[in-house]
C-alpha cells in the first residue's frame with residue numbers, strides 16, 4: 632500500500648476547518664466538504680478536532696492530517712499545543728498529526744520532542760507547523776517527519792504577507808532533508824504550481840476552497856467598490 636508520502640507527493644491537500652463561530656461548523660458538514668475536496672482531486676485532508684477527523688475518515692478514503700486548535704490562557708500557541716491534543720488525534724485515527732513547532736513556550740511544560748515521540752510511539756508521522764527557516768531546521772533536528780509553512784505571517788517575528796511565503800518554501804526545501812509542505816494564503820491554482828516548482832512536497836489550501844464566507848467576501852468587496860465608484864442609479 633502507498634505511504635502517505637507517496638499519496639501526497641506533488642498533490643493538493645485541502646484543509647477543511649470550521650471553528651465553532653463559523654457558519655459551516657460541525658463534523659457532518661466538514662465530512663461533506665472533504666468528500667467534495669476528494670471528488671475535486673485532493674490527495675489528503677487537513678482537519679481540526681477529533682470529531683471532524685473521525686467523520687472525514689468515515690466518509691472519504693483520504694489520509695487525514697489532524698490538528699486540535701485549543702487555547703490555553705497566557706500562551707499564544709493553539710495548534711495541538713500539548714500531549715492531550717496529540718492523544719485525542721491518535722485516538723481518532725489521524726494519519727499524521729500537525730502541531731505548532733515554533734520556538735515559543737508550550738503549555739504544561741510540554742516540549743516538541745515529547746509530542747513527536749508520542750506520535751512516533753504509535754507510528755504516526757509528525758508535521759511541524761513553522762513560521763521561519765530557523766524553526767523548520769530545529770523541527771528537523773528534533774525528529775519531525777515533515778514541516779509545513781502554516782504559521783509564516785502568524786507569529787510576531789515572521790513577515791506578514793498577502794500571499795504564500797515562497798521564500799520560506801524554497802529555502803526550506805533546499806536546506807531540509809524532510810518534505811516541506813507549502814501552506815498559508817494560497818488562493819490561486821497558479822500559486823500551487825509555483826510552490827511545487829520551488830520544491831514543495833505538496834500544497835495545502837484551506838480558506839480559498841472551504842471557507843465560503845471568505846470567498847463571498849472577496850466577491851462582495853469587488854461589488855462594493857463598483858457600487859461606490861458608480862453610485863446608485865435608480866431605474867426609470
Ligand SMILES: CC(=O)N[C@H](C=O)[C@@H](O)[C@H](O)[C@H](O)COP(=O)(O)O
Pocket residue numbers: 646648698710781782785814815816817835836837838839
Ligand atoms: C494560521 C492558522 O491557524 N492556520 C490554520 C491551520 O491549520 C488554518 O486556519 C488555515 O486555514 C490553514 O493553515 C490553511 O491556510 P489557508 O486557509 O490560508 O489556506
